[in-house]
Amino acid sequence: MMPRVPHLQWGAVRPRASRRALPAVRMPDACGNDAIVIAALVAGGLLTGDPEVVAALDEPDLNALIEFGQPAWRELGTRLGELAAAGAIPAAARLPAGQYDAVLPIRITDFTDFYASLEHATNFGRIFRPGTPPVRGNWRHMPVGYNGRASTIVVSGTPVRRPYGQVALGELAPTRALDLECELGYVCGPTSPAAIAVDRAEEHIFGVVLVNDWSARDVQRVEYEPLGPLNGKSFATSMSAWITPLDALAGARVAPRSQDPQPADYLRARAPWILDAALEIELSGEVISRPRAAELYWTPAQMLAQLTVNGARLSAGDLLATGTISGAEPGTEGSLAELWRGERWLLDGDEVVLRGRAGGIELGEVRGRVAPASRRNRR
Amino acid sequence: MMPRVPHLQWGAVRPRASRRALPAVRMPDACGNDAIVIAALVAGGLLTGDPEVVAALDEPDLNALIEFGQPAWRELGTRLGELAAAGAIPAAARLPAGQYDAVLPIRITDFTDFYASLEHATNFGRIFRPGTPPVRGNWRHMPVGYNGRASTIVVSGTPVRRPYGQVALGELAPTRALDLECELGYVCGPTSPAAIAVDRAEEHIFGVVLVNDWSARDVQRVEYEPLGPLNGKSFATSMSAWITPLDALAGARVAPRSQDPQPADYLRARAPWILDAALEIELSGEVISRPRAAELYWTPAQMLAQLTVNGARLSAGDLLATGTISGAEPGTEGSLAELWRGERWLLDGDEVVLRGRAGGIELGEVRGRVAPASRRNRR
Known part of the structure; x- marks a missing residue:
């Protein structure tokens, strides 16, 4: 019998003894929490192949690897899995937890956050614009989204400092309404100069992460009209250290909910799918909500088609996120x-952990603790 | 008498004979349009100094140099100017126009576009939201802005393809309302992990460019509520190939117009300034408008303070732009x-050139020609 090839997750680690980060994988079912430094397997003669791909494994992040596209990711992933299944990962390539820091695995070239949950859009419309129709007329015709700040995306584990901002007109103070947002993120590439058809989107999705798009609701409320959120969200966005390849989640695909009205042709896939991920939000040790990604209205392929339909170039390192995932039932x-409902927000010291499971695979978690506001930001 | 040290502009060029771009300067008053490859001066023994700064001159863009901060930019700029004044720039380091392509001089880490002109905000409020107060209540309390798409910023000279988008709900078509926006841009750095005080902002402004934030008005109108513009602007934003150092524009600083109400402390500079740049918009050979940057309401220092007050890290390579610069008088x-007023938009083949002069210095121009929509984007 062939040994089962273990499922792997992509990341980048800095060995504690080094200043240099390198691409790595983790294989939870074969090697536990050990990180496997891919370049060390190359150095040991265990991985050969296209010299350009091999050179990409010496970069501090995964962008160069993502640039090679799906066939290269698959080939490398399969070979890594075979090595693990054969017990051929030498100790020299393995870093047990405690001997490495997981760093941001990609240099984010752009971060686009969508607003793909109908229930979230409805809830927020009611909160921010009471007395008007909660969901705008455009919402069911296209995945609505906005550009986030790419350079303030931080890796899971990074403390998040309570931001200052105008909490009311003209009043600068640390936010009094610090919130979390539980989202799925799609790490995209390779670079594509032309629009990506909705049916070819998955060739451009390297993998899946969890995203916590921390938000200062008082700041956001004051600033967001008419150009959208900026300071209320740009202080930090946390993402998983470990990226689950989309390939590994084939078993977690389900048909998305129906869309009414039918969207325009360029958003209509032949075989639409969405990930059935069961998520959980843990706040200081207690699970407070269990959102379900399968309930999202817009699919990742639709978001990618929308992002690029105008000719915007997709880059290796583009991060797309779903926006907050909210279900219709209480507790989701x-x-x-x-x-x-505005009665309680995050306190200094609170720790938020987002977890997710899809197709039997545990997605990379996102963890972050709230640090008090910096006095340096007080003027 | 000491020779006058010529004014220089920073850029990056790819010699026609090479695939590799390198940092370069241009000295319009000393060397005309010749590009001077800085690494070639180092190779010729004419520039010495901090080996790390010298190494930065072998990078394909200016980000690494920007990271060294103002003292390093000034020292290098002065030395380059002295070499030119002394006639000591060897032919081996000079590339006449026609022997190089100017490339995007920085890797843009984030692009934040503000909305700093009161007249523009007023005009647009009237166009997009007739019957409501044109300027929102938050506008006079903070520089309102949004994140743009960093990876679709293109260098002057790049053709701009007419984008597809939903020009009306559910209707995908090439935009019928392609517009230009005449803006000033500020190339920022070095990386700063903490809020930047309004009085220290200029230490983080490497230089000034012109920006054309092309816009598809029909697409923007359909999409922008409530999260701001995305597809209507993300297809392309053009910037100058040549960056004028802020230092060189000391003679172009004027006191900004008064602000009412007085903004919060963190936006109140001890010695506020704004650039008095005379701009012009040329459309297919004819100057159609002459905006004046001194009329902007919010200053660059205020935009930088706003961007970072929440703790958002500034990166070397951050680009801030003013938003459309419109004056109160017709023709500005x-x-x-x-x-x-919606009666005419850009046609395929139109060429737009933005030019600007400040303190006797001609800023780097932005040029772009409209290419027809791609049939590849039609589904």
Whole structure:
């Protein structure tokens, strides 16, 4: 019998003894939490192949590897899995937990956050624009989204400092309404100069992460009209250290909910799918909500088609996120604003952990603790 | 008498004979349009100094140099100017126009576009939201802005393809309302992990460019509520190939117009300034408008303080732009929407050139020609 090839997750690690980060993989079912430094397998003669791909494994992040596209990711992933299944990962390539720091695995070239949950859009419309129709007329015709700040994306484990901002007109203070947002993220590439058809989107999705798009609701409320959120979200966005390849999640694909009205042709896939990921939000040790990604209205392929339909170039390192994932039932909301209706927000010292499971695979978690506001930001 | 040290502009060029881009300067008053490859001066023994700074001159863009901060930029700029004044730039380091392509001089880490012109905000409020107060209540309390798409910023000279988009709900078509926006841009750095005080902002402004934030007005109108513009602007933003150092523009600083109400402390500079740049928009050979940057309401220092007050890290390579610069008088509008009130937009083949002069210095121009929509984007 052939040994089962273990499922792997991509990341980048800095060995504690080194200043230099390198691409790595983790194979939870074969090697536990050990990180396997891919370049060390190359150095040991265990991985050969296209010299350009091999050179990409000496970069501090995965961008160069993502640039090679799906066939290269698959080939490398399969070979790594075979090595693990054969017990052929030498100790020299393995770093046990405690001997490495997981770093941001990609240099984010752009971060686009969508707004793909109908229930979230409805809840937020009611909170931010009471007395008007909660969901705007455009919402069912296209995945609505906005550009986030790429350079303030941080890796899981990074403390998140409570931001200052105008909490009311003219009043600068640390936010009094710090929120979390539970989202799925799609790490995209390779670079494509032309629009990506909705049916070819998955060739451009390297893998899946969890995203916590921390939000200062008082700042966001004051600033967001008419150009959208900026300071209320740009202080930090956390993402998983470990990226689960889309390939590994084939078993987690389900048909998305129906869309009414039918969207325009360029958003209509022949075989639409969405990930059936069961998520959980843990706040200081207690699970407070269990959002379900299968309930999202817009699919990742539709988001990618929308992002590029105008000719915007996709880059290796583009991060797309779903926006807050909220369900219709109580206990499935993806933000505190919806869960606790403004009666309670995050406190200094609170730790938020987002977890997710899809197709039997545990996605890379996102963890972050709230640090007090910096006095340096007070003027 | 000491020779006058010529004014220089920073860029990056790819010699026609090479695939590799390198940092370069241009000295319009000493060397005309010749590009001077800085690494070639190092190779010729004419520039010495901190080996790390010298190594940065072998990078394909200016990000590494920007990271060294103002003292390093000034020292290098002075030395380059002295070499030129002394006639000591060897032919081996000079590339006459026609022997090089100017490339995007920085890797843009984030692009934040503000909305700093009161007249533009007023005009656009009237166009997009007739019957409501044109300028929102938050506008006079903070520089309102949004994140743009960094990876679709293109260098002057790059053709701009007419984008597809939903020009009306559910209707995908090439935009019928392609517009330009005349803006000033500020190339920022070095990386700073903490909020930048309004009085220290200029230490983080490497230089000034012109920006054309092309816009598909029909697409923008359909998509922008409530999260701001995305597809209507993300297809392309053009910037100058040549960056004028802020230092060189000391003679172009003027006191900004008064602000009412007085903004919060963190936006109140001890010695506020704004650039008095005379701009012009040329459309297919004819100057159609002459916006004046001194009329902007919000200053660059205020934009930088706003961007970072929440703790958002500034990176070397951050680009801030003013948003459309429109004056109160006819003939000073910064966009066609304001100039021609929807009666005419850009046609395929139109060429737009933005030019600017400040303190006797000609800023790097931005040029772009409209290419027809790609049939590949039609589905």
